[in-house]
Structure formats: structure tokens, C-alpha cells
Amino acid sequence: MKKVEVYFLINLGAILSLFAIEGELAEYKNRQDDILKNVAQDKLQTLVEISNVESNYENPDHYRLFFNVEGQYEQGSIEFNPSFTTSIVEVDGDEVKVDDTYDWELDSVTVESYKDDGSENRYVAKVKLKSVEENYLNQPFDVDLGVKFIPDIDSVTYNQWSEAFGDYKVTNKLLKIINKEVSREGSFTINREFDTPITLIYMDGQQSEFFVLFDKEKYTVLRGLNWEIPFSVGGVNTDADFSVELASGKDLVKELVPGLPRAYIKGKGTGGGTVEVVGLRKRDKKSSITSARIVVVDPQYSSPSEEKEIYIGEQYVFDSRVKDVDRDKISVKISGSAVNTKTFNSFEAKLTPK
Structure with a gap:
């Protein structure tokens, strides 16, 4: 009878141990997913760039902030949730007090595509000056454009991530997390804060910031x-x-x-x-x-060729894309005894040895 009891207790202990292991594995998997989510957020920060920023005061009714958006995103997916904030200003007679404890945020900021200069990636953020209290017109505003987009990750970035992680499987898992997040939220949101504040009007003929x-x-x-x-x-x-x-x-x-x-x-x-x-x-x-x-x-080729020889009469396509170099800045020069010397104003060169 004792043997049966001992046997039963041993198996019960084994079952409890299995439950504990399963719980630890589930917790470990969740920790891995959380780590990859953080990595995904970090990597996505580098996919979109704000450049060519320019304040414009020529319109008497609006302050305008021009900027370009470049990067790896689906065309037409860019949206903005802009935030222009400054410290609270209180006017009491001739005395002006600035309260740094709380922020005052503009609610009249709009962002739209600007194609007057022929650019497809140029945008303008506009603030209607009549909607802003006079106390705040000359205040410095901190700007965050709050960019929303759907990632469109190219093969160059995919290869770079895989090389950095040392494994394509990690990159594939990362892409699954990104796609899952996009399916749930509709897009990704990243902050794009400016280092220096802007002002909505000129001060004495010049911008205060x-x-x-x-x-x-x-x-x-x-x-x-x-x-x-x-x-x-x-x-x-x-x-x-x-x-x-x-x-x-x-x-x-x-x-x-x-x-x-x-x-x-x-x-x-x-x-x-x-x-x-x-x-x-x-x-x-x-x-x-x-x-x-x-x-x-x-310098490293993005897609290094494994072919060491090509044959007469057969067309060969040479892909000269280089990591971290814009493909539009690459040209290829072909020379040799089997081909005529030729320069291709493209990263791709097609040749047929004779």
C-alpha cells in the first residue's frame, strides 16, 4: 500500500513540475516577444526621416512649416498627428507670467501634402494665426509631427537586419510582429520631435528662434x-x-x-x-x-553574386547595388576582352559576351 502511495506522489510531483516548466516557457516566450516588440519599435524609428525643414512667414493668415518625408513606407499611407506645445502664459495687467509646469497645445494645426514645387514627398504644417491667443503668438513652440505610416521594408534593409541579428529567422519573426501590429492598429506611429522650438510670427522682422x-x-x-x-x-x-x-x-x-x-x-x-x-x-x-x-x-554589395563565370551568347545581369548607398547614385562600367567597354547609368548592367 505504501508503494502505491509513493508511486502516486512521485507522478503527482512530476505533473506539477511539468506545469511549472510550461509556465516558465510561456513566460520566457512572452519575454522574447516583448523584447522583439521593443526591437521592432527601435528599428522602425530609422525607416522614416524628416528633412529639409523650413519655417515660412509669407502668408499673413498662416504660419507654415515645410518639410520632406523620406523612407520605406507605403505610398499614400503617411498621416500626421502634430503637436505644437508651449508653456502656459498668464497676463495680469502689465505683468506676464510664464508657467513651465504645464503645457499649452495648439488645436488648429493641419498637415497636408505640398506639391507646388513638384515634389511628391513635400508636406506643410499650417497654423491659422487668428485661432491663436495673442499671448502665445511670440512664444517658442516645441514641435512633434507624430508620423503614422505603414512600413514597406525593402530587401536591402531586410538583409541588413538579418546580418545584424546573425539570423534571417529573427528578421522574419520581427516582420511578423510588425505586420501583426499594423493589422491591429492600422499603422505605426513614431515621434519626430524638433531639437529647436519654432515661433508663429516674426519678432522685429526676424524669427525669434x-x-x-x-x-x-x-x-x-x-x-x-x-x-x-x-x-x-x-x-x-x-x-x-x-x-x-x-x-x-x-x-x-x-x-x-x-x-x-x-x-x-x-x-x-x-x-x-x-x-x-x-x-x-x-x-x-x-x-x-x-x-x-x-x-x-x-563597401559591400547588397546582393553579392555567387556566379563565378558566365557563357558566351547568354545574357548576364549584374546587380551593383551597394549597402548604404542610394541606388540612383550608382553607375556601372563594364570592360574586358569579351565585351565592349560600356557605362550604364544605373545600378543594373545587362551584358551578353560574344
Whole structure:
């Protein structure tokens, strides 16, 4: 009788252990999914870029903020949930008090496509000035565009993610999580906050907030090749109204080219590091600083060919896409004893040896 009881207790313990293991496995799987969700959010932040930002005060009825949206998203899926916030302003007679504890948000901001300049990716955020209380017209506003989009991840990014993770299976699982999220929410939302506040009107003939601003925090350049990186300048009317100089990264930058609304730094992919640019508005000595990290990588084909030989009379297609390089900037030169020398103004070259 004791043997039966012991036998029963042992199996009951085994069953309880199995339940515990299943519970631990379920918890571990949930933790993995949570980690991948965080990774997905982090990766999606890099898919969309806001660039070529420009404040415009020419319309007497509206403040207008122009910008470009570039990246890997389904055409027509871009939407915005803009937020313009500033500190609470209280006016008591001649006394003006600014309360930094609470924010006041505009409720009249609209964003629409702007195609007057022929661009497909140009947008404008507009604020109707009559809808804004007078106390806030000259206040600095923090801007977050709140971009919504449906990701359209290309093969280059897919391969980069897989190489970074060391396994295509992880990338595939990540894509499943992204697609599941899109199916549930309809799109992804990412914050796009501006480093420098904007103002809705000019102050004494000039914008009260002056800024210089890189489009991204990190730029990848190819080793040994020349590079050019733009940044935006706002709050001035002409090139003569401001100056820019390097605060750090002088060993990386060969040339700093002022311009309005876009200026540029130029260099060569010999080493990486952080570049800081300081802008100074001459009239009132207001300054702004922006920084970006430059990462140098060796050139690599996006889709390296495994074919080591081709045959006479058969057409061969050479795909010369290079990681981290816009395909529109690639051309191919073919030469050799079996073909005539030819340059293709495309990343793709088709040849038939004779």
C-alpha cells in the first residue's frame, strides 16, 4: 500500500513540475516577444526621416512649416498627428507670467501634402494665426509631427537586419510582429520631435528662434569615398544673417558649406566620430548647436553574386547595388576582352559576351 502511495506522489510531483516548466516557457516566450516588440519599435524609428525643414512667414493668415518625408513606407499611407506645445502664459495687467509646469497645445494645426514645387514627398504644417491667443503668438513652440505610416521594408534593409541579428529567422519573426501590429492598429506611429522650438510670427522682422539641425542622429558613409551631409538652417532671412562653424569633428570634415535653408558638411570616409556644428545669428548673437555621428563602413554589395563565370551568347545581369548607398547614385562600367567597354547609368548592367 505504501508503494502505491509513493508511486502516486512521485507522478503527482512530476505533473506539477511539468506545469511549472510550461509556465516558465510561456513566460520566457512572452519575454522574447516583448523584447522583439521593443526591437521592432527601435528599428522602425530609422525607416522614416524628416528633412529639409523650413519655417515660412509669407502668408499673413498662416504660419507654415515645410518639410520632406523620406523612407520605406507605403505610398499614400503617411498621416500626421502634430503637436505644437508651449508653456502656459498668464497676463495680469502689465505683468506676464510664464508657467513651465504645464503645457499649452495648439488645436488648429493641419498637415497636408505640398506639391507646388513638384515634389511628391513635400508636406506643410499650417497654423491659422487668428485661432491663436495673442499671448502665445511670440512664444517658442516645441514641435512633434507624430508620423503614422505603414512600413514597406525593402530587401536591402531586410538583409541588413538579418546580418545584424546573425539570423534571417529573427528578421522574419520581427516582420511578423510588425505586420501583426499594423493589422491591429492600422499603422505605426513614431515621434519626430524638433531639437529647436519654432515661433508663429516674426519678432522685429526676424524669427525669434534660430536653429541649425541635422536630419538624422547617425550617418553611414563608405570607406575611402567622398561624402556630403546636409543640415537645415532656420530663423534667418539671408546667408549674411548668420555664420556656422565646427565645434568638434574638424578632423572628419574637409569643408563646411553655408547655405539657406540647407547647408552642408563634406568629407571623406577615412574615419568615424561625432561632428558638432554651431550656428550664430549675427543680429542678436543667438546660437544653436546640432550634432551627428558618422559611421564608416566598407563597401559591400547588397546582393553579392555567387556566379563565378558566365557563357558566351547568354545574357548576364549584374546587380551593383551597394549597402548604404542610394541606388540612383550608382553607375556601372563594364570592360574586358569579351565585351565592349560600356557605362550604364544605373545600378543594373545587362551584358551578353560574344
